[in-house]
Amino acid sequence: MAMSMNYDTLRVRLDDDILFLQMHRPQAANAIDDTLVREIGAALHGAEGAAKVVVLEGLPEVFCNGADFNEIGARLERGAPPQDPGPLYDLWHRLATGPFVSVAHVRGRANAGGIGFVAACDVVLCDSKATFSLSELLFGVMPACVLPFLARRIGPARANMMTLMTQPIGAAQALDWGLVDGCEENSDNLLRKQLLRLRRLGADGVARYKRYAASLDDTLRHARPLALQANLEVFSDPANLAKIARYARTGKFPWEAD
Template identity: 50%
Template sequence: MRYETLSVGFDGGLCRVRFDRADAGNAITDRLVAELGAVLARCEASEEPAVTVVVLEGSPEVFCAGGDFEATAAGEVSDPGPLYDLWLRLASGPFVSISLVQGRANAGGLGFVAASDIVLAGRGASFGLSELLFGLFPACVLPFLIRRVGRQKAHYMTLMTRPLGAEEALACGLADALDEDPERLLGAHLARLRHLGRPALARYKGYLGEISGELERCRPAALAANRALFADPAVQRNIRRYVTELKFPWES
């Protein structure tokens, strides 16, 4: 298949997906969500060999900068449901999902990170939630982030809007491992993870979902909050001003 927003490769039981919108900060669009959903469906349906590891990565500078503010400023507001469901599939699918983060992961980009089973970071990685600067809050990201780092750390990150460096992310559990050479780090993990079988992974991740069903339970509230925020005229003005003038709301 050909993709407009992704670069996708399969190697036996491994699927590597690179966000391929570097000129736009690998920002999330409806097209990207649909294409990644199709990739995950292909992974879920794969046989002989079954895909057991899915790796998400961006460019060395930007993993994913979050939602597409250009589209939002133009009045295009995406339905948050498909993106939330995409993160659910990363969290619960019958494979090991890995985010390989070298550059900036921000806002919705952090949703991919928080939904992943394993997060591997380079020294230049950073992880942030900038939403409150624009009058938003990360409604859909928070259920996944709280599951990974705990309620108070997610609360602090949301309020401070300051990106965490790679060392800070490792210390709080947002990243699982860190290395100067992210590709070497990935190789060391794949050397063990590729021994895992699809049936065992499917049973294990299904069990995890049964004993911690907060992601499904939080979905209605997360989507309702997201829709209300992006419908707020003040939020829309803040986003348009940032896109057109590169100024935050408080700047004259």
């Protein structure tokens, strides 16, 4: 069971049939590393059959800041190959199509791969200070694995706009675009209200509906090989890796002088 494991990057709580997963890497702004991906996957697997709702949360100031640049820099120094994007894509696909209602509760900043977690979930709630951004092109890379999920939620044109502009959008704009389904200053209260409603649903009905919904739209499965290929291409480019490693080491963006 999910509750019986010890996690390094998560805080896990099962409340009746609602599984709460809090990403908890405060020292890394909740950046995504291999351990986080593996542990969220294990928690979902461990709660299979017990949870009909999964609530994914971050920290009060940051939901998830995207890829862990320090880990990417360390891999570069070791001469290790690029991180396999497959497990993260498959995790987002599980959140999108699994036999449960997935709820993203966003407070603070959601950036880059953090948008993948947001866009993959069935329901997205946020506080009024939340921001949403795709910063990848600033470093020469792109949100290859995020885009199938984001375009599915807000449409290709707006996903394209977020990718090219790299600029954060606020909670109000995210709500208007459909990236967010509900926003209140006190998002904890908003989450409680929505969970009261979701508790009324039967687990079998939720699972049956999610299977049917996934069968109507197979774009995520078809997009997978293209997304993984594009991800590996940009994260194998030495120039891009040098920019990322420099930022991890100095905090300076590619256009800033040494």
